[in-house]
Amino acid sequence: MGLIETSQGRDMAPLATDPLTLGEIVENGLCIGCGLCRSIAGAGRVDMVMTPEGRERPVVRRALDKSTLAKINAVCPGTRIAGPPPAQMNDAALTDTVWGPVERLVLGSAADPTVRFIGSGGGTLTALGQFLLSSGRVKFVLHAAASRSMPMRTERKLSFDAASVLEGAGSRYGPAATLVDFNDILDRGEPFALIAKPCDVTAVRNLARLDRRVDEHMRYALAFVCGGASDLTKSEQVLQRFGLREDELSLFRYRGHGNPGPNRIETKDGRAFEISYRQLWEDEDKWMIQPRCKICPDAIGQVADIAVSDSWLNGGPAVEDEALNGIIVRTKRGLELFDAAVEAGVLQIKRESGVAEVGELQSHQVRKRRAVWARLTGMAIAGKPVPLVTDLALHDCALQNSLAENLVEGRGARDRARRGRLGEPPAVPRATILGDL
Ligand SMILES: Cc1cc2nc3c(=O)[nH]c(=O)nc-3n(C[C@H](O)[C@H](O)[C@H](O)COP(=O)(O)OP(=O)(O)OC[C@H]3O[C@@H](n4cnc5c(N)ncnc54)[C@H](O)[C@@H]3O)c2cc1C
Numbered sequence: 001m002g003l004i005e006t007s008q009g010r011d012m013a014p015l016a017t018d019p020l021t022l023g024e025i026v027e028n029g030l031c032i033g034c035g036l037c038r039s040i041a042g043a044g045r046v047d048m049v050m051t052p053e054g055r056e057r058p059v060v061r062r063a064l065d066k067s068t069l070a071k072i073n074a075v076c077p078g079t080r081i082a083g084p085p086p087a088q089m090n091d092a093a094l095t096d097t098v099w100g101p102v103e104r105l106v107l108g109s110a111a112d113p114t115v116r117f118i119g120s121g122g123g124t125l126t127a128l129g130q131f132l133l134s135s136g137r138v139k140f141v142l143h144a145a146a147s148r149s150m151p152m153r154t155e156r157k158l159s160f161d162a163a164s165v166l167e168g169a170g171s172r173y174g175p176a177a178t179l180v181d182f183n184d185i186l187d188r189g190e191p192f193a194l195i196a197k198p199c200d201v202t203a204v205r206n207l208a209r210l211d212r213r214v215d216e217h218m219r220y221a222l223a224f225v226c227g228g229a230s231d232l233t234k235s236e237q238v239l240q241r242f243g244l245r246e247d248e249l250s251l252f253r254y255r256g257h258g259n260p261g262p263n264r265i266e267t268k269d270g271r272a273f274e275i276s277y278r279q280l281w282e283d284e285d286k287w288m289i290q291p292r293c294k295i296c297p298d299a300i301g302q303v304a305d306i307a308v309s310d311s312w313l314n315g316g317p318a319v320e321d322e323a324l325n326g327i328i329v330r331t332k333r334g335l336e337l338f339d340a341a342v343e344a345g346v347l348q349i350k351r352e353s354g355v356a357e358v359g360e361l362q363s364h365q366v367r368k369r370r371a372v373w374a375r376l377t378g379m380a381i382a383g384k385p386v387p388l389v390t391d392l393a394l395h396d397c398a399l400q401n402s403l404a405e406n407l408v409e410g411r412g413a414r415d416r417a418r419r420g421r422l423g424e425p426p427a428v429p430r431a432t433i434l435g436d437l
Pocket residue numbers: 118119120121122123124125126127129143144145154168169170171172173174175176178195196197200224225226227228229230256308309310311325362
């Protein structure tokens with residue numbers, strides 16, 4: 001498995017014909033732990049486990065036949081990453097090599113001050129989720145939120161009312177298997193919206209090609225612009241700072257309650273601890289971003305109806321900033337929703353923006369879009385499987401780099417891949433390891 005798109009959108013260099021096993025997907029660093037394979041294979045055959053590295057990964061309990069594996073390879077966002085359909089690109093008000101299709105791009109936020117405060121940036125996604133319900137467009141929203149029993153962990157959440165959508169507001173940087181029971185959600189046969197990471201949206205768009213229920217029932221897919229999901233061990237380091245154990249926690253909030261707001265921890269016995277967003281992320285060597293994120297061809301939600309980003313106009317989250325988002329409306333459906341939400345007074349627009357400004361505010365995303373083609377090529381040269389990527393203009397993005405920059409990216413990825421540094425250990429559940437000690 002593994003094809004890379006050319007600048008013309010064609011594919012090249014197939015590396016293998018057999019579908020990858022789940023073990024191969026994981027061990028080659030392609031899995032992001034979305035859970036869709038578990039949903040497709042069924043609970044008794046694949047389990048999602050928390051690994052010692054702090055990643056949610058699939059483990060096969062009963063052997064998967066080749067056709068199930070082929071289906072998983074066709075939908076897994078580690079093996080198949082498709083961009084927006086060419087017709088959408090042609091019809092869009094604007095298309096940009098790096099930023100993809102854009103119907104409208106504004107700076108804005110939730111109009112409701114509570115949502116704006118509690119939300120991760122400006123509460124735009126939460127406000128849209130609430131509006132989708134109140135306007136009767138969908139019956140429920142599928143998103144992610146802190147687990148009630150283990151609040152440092154993240155679980156998929158189904159919200160049927162505005163209060164529940166608000167409960168899920170905020171960024172969950174650790175592992176989140178949003179699609180772990182996606183098949184059951186489709187079985188409900190009710191209209192719903194997905195709010196999730198770009199790779200989650202990629203996965204369900206992949207599934208839509210095989211299962212018509214996705215397009216029938218999933219009316220909207222909204223994403224946030226994503227710099228990468230961290231390992232749970234990143235969050236555990238915060239606990240170590242304060243000498244806390246996970247079972248003592250009643251709250252673990254990464255951010256929100258301000259923009260960005262503090263990383264706040266509360267314990268069942270009433271103690272509270274905070275570090276700033278800057279303290280949480282001050283040392284890039286300790287970000288513990290999952291391997292799949294480093295080669296992410298679409299962390300900017302090109303296949304979502306609307307993608308929402310941070311917008312720190314003061315140059316970064318050094319201090320608390322105005323509650324604000326970049327709102328990238330990508331599809332006609334997204335535009336209808338956005339216009340209706342503004343009309344209903346649910347979203348407020350600060351001003352129009354554009355790809356030049358969002359590129360400045362999100363310069364790390366621009367760098368990654370330009371680097372991924374060379375990184376994937378380097379991995380392929382090292383003989384590693386890479387995802388089949390189509391319609392994401394990766395080669396054109398790479399052409400915005402100099403040859404020297406591409407060589408550095410490509411050789412670096414090749415060498416790291418050869419040393420096994422882009423891969424992961426086989427997935428085993430933590431408890432087994434701990435129990436063995
Ligand atoms: C892992 C991660 C990396 C990010 N990296 C960037 C970045 O590089 N640049 C940038 O501009 N913004 C990034 N963000 C997004 C940013 O933090 C805000 O979430 C985004 O700007 C939307 O803000 P909001 O106020 O509209 O969100 P909110 O109104 O608070 O809504 C956020 C929604 O996202 C859902 N959600 C949160 N975490 C997850 C998750 N892990 N999986 C699935 N759904 C989830 C919540 O359920 C909620 O519905 C990242 C977020 C995450 C979780």
